[in-house]
Amino acid sequence: MIYSLLINILIVLLCPGMRYNVTIQETLAKTVQVEAVSMHDAKMAVSQLYRDSNIILSAEDYIDTEITVDYNRSYYKSPTGDFTLIQGDCVETLSKFKFGFDMVFADPPYFLSGGGISCQSGKVVCVDKGEWDKPTTPEEMDAFNLRWLSSVRDHMKENATIWISGTHHNIFSVQQQLLKLGFKILNVITWAKTNPPPNISCRYFTYSTEFIIWARKSQKVAHYFNYDLMKQLNEDKQMTDVWRLPAIAQWEKSCGKHPTQKPLGVLARLIQASSEPGAWILDPFSGSATTGIAANLLGRRYLGLEIEDEFLAMSKARRKEIENHQVRTDYLERLVKAKIILPPDNVFVADSSEYMYGVPWLL
Numbered sequence: 001m002i003y004s005l006l007i008n009i010l011i012v013l014l015c016p017g018m019r020y021n022v023t024i025q026e027t028l029a030k031t032v033q034v035e036a037v038s039m040h041d042a043k044m045a046v047s048q049l050y051r052d053s054n055i056i057l058s059a060e061d062y063i064d065t066e067i068t069v070d071y072n073r074s075y076y077k078s079p080t081g082d083f084t085l086i087q088g089d090c091v092e093t094l095s096k097f098k099f100g101f102d103m104v105f106a107d108p109p110y111f112l113s114g115g116g117i118s119c120q121s122g123k124v125v126c127v128d129k130g131e132w133d134k135p136t137t138p139e140e141m142d143a144f145n146l147r148w149l150s151s152v153r154d155h156m157k158e159n160a161t162i163w164i165s166g167t168h169h170n171i172f173s174v175q176q177q178l179l180k181l182g183f184k185i186l187n188v189i190t191w192a193k194t195n196p197p198p199n200i201s202c203r204y205f206t207y208s209t210e211f212i213i214w215a216r217k218s219q220k221v222a223h224y225f226n227y228d229l230m231k232q233l234n235e236d237k238q239m240t241d242v243w244r245l246p247a248i249a250q251w252e253k254s255c256g257k258h259p260t261q262k263p264l265g266v267l268a269r270l271i272q273a274s275s276e277p278g279a280w281i282l283d284p285f286s287g288s289a290t291t292g293i294a295a296n297l298l299g300r301r302y303l304g305l306e307i308e309d310e311f312l313a314m315s316k317a318r319r320k321e322i323e324n325h326q327v328r329t330d331y332l333e334r335l336v337k338a339k340i341i342l343p344p345d346n347v348f349v350a351d352s353s354e355y356m357y358g359v360p361w362l363l
């Protein structure tokens with residue numbers, strides 16, 4: 001002890017003093033709540049609040065103001081409360097609340113945006129969808145699918161079912177994780193597109209299918225299946241697991257384009273098959289909220305989780321669009337024509353506000 005003290009004194013006596021530049025970083029933390037449609041707008045609104053209240057911070061008590069936005073807040077809620085969007089990563093968002101959904105539809109990343117090309121409306125286009133869809137390793141894909149499926153499962157009622165769409169890129173990984181988590185696979189639907197884009201390389205068969213796994217949460221608890229309605233919609237023959245339905249049509253893109261938007265027809269069919277009017281439906285990868293639009297057209301309630309500002313804005317516009325009676329009617333008529341929903345029982349009177357379409361959920 002005495003020895004080390006002597007050494008220290010010697011160092012101080014022998015070495016001249018050194019000058020050090022020390023950076024002190026102070027952060028002023030303050031939480032405020034603002035209403036905004038995007039994270040960028042929220043930051044702008046907060047900056048404006050600072051300017052308006054004339055807050056002047058001197059260098060002594062302020063160095064840096066960090067504005068962070070807690071974006072796990074509701075992004076949009078419809079006036080009737082049957083359509084809610086929350087911005088943020090689905091697993092993180094789900095970890096913040098408890099709720100039991102009746103049905104889930106998930107269209108997760110297929111991990112196929114590796115710079116490939118395809119043909120759309122006669123033009124050669126790149127098939128890349130976005131950063132969220134970039135290819136990954138098989139191990140990472142399994143981990144990703146296990147993580148979100150596990151947190152979604154915790155938010156399903158015991159008799160609830162889940163539908164997950166995919167192609168060969170991701171669907172086998174999804175199936176493996178479902179089994180690990182104790183789901184019971186009920187069907188694997190093959191959606192055979194009646195109008196697939198041509199294969200421009202001419203080195204493969206034309207890709208014309210997607211798969212949709214239908215599974216229930218529990219091995220033992222029975223699920224809901226509207227067998228009779230499906231049969232009725234299929235000219236009174238049992239509906240098979242091959243669905244011949246068209247790819248997305250132009251009329252479904254009235255509020256903008258999402259690179260992997262699903263057709264309303266596919267969603268309307270599976271929602272009717274597996275849920276009753278009034279049911280709560282979750283979509284953890286909401287995109288342009290096709291699931292929510294189909295759910296609301298069919299009298300179900302919806303929660304969509306999505307990261308991207310652009311797609312949330314598009315979803316909100318789509319939801320507002322169907323508040324217009326004429327648009328709503330037009331969409332329902334298209335679904336009737338495509339034999340996705342039953343025709344109305346009563347006579348259609350286009351300009352009457354009394355018009356109910358003959359189904360109670362349109363009241």
Ligand SMILES: C[S@@+](CC[C@H](N)C(=O)[O-])C[C@H]1O[C@@H](n2cnc3c(N)ncnc32)[C@H](O)[C@@H]1O
Nearest residue numbers: 089090107132260261262285287288290306307
């Ligand atoms: C295949 S798209 C869904 C398209 C949707 N079915 C539709 O009809 O518009 C997947 C969506 O999930 C979003 N996404 C990706 N990772 C996410 C995550 N971890 N949490 C929430 N959304 C995510 C992407 O931004 C993308 O819009």
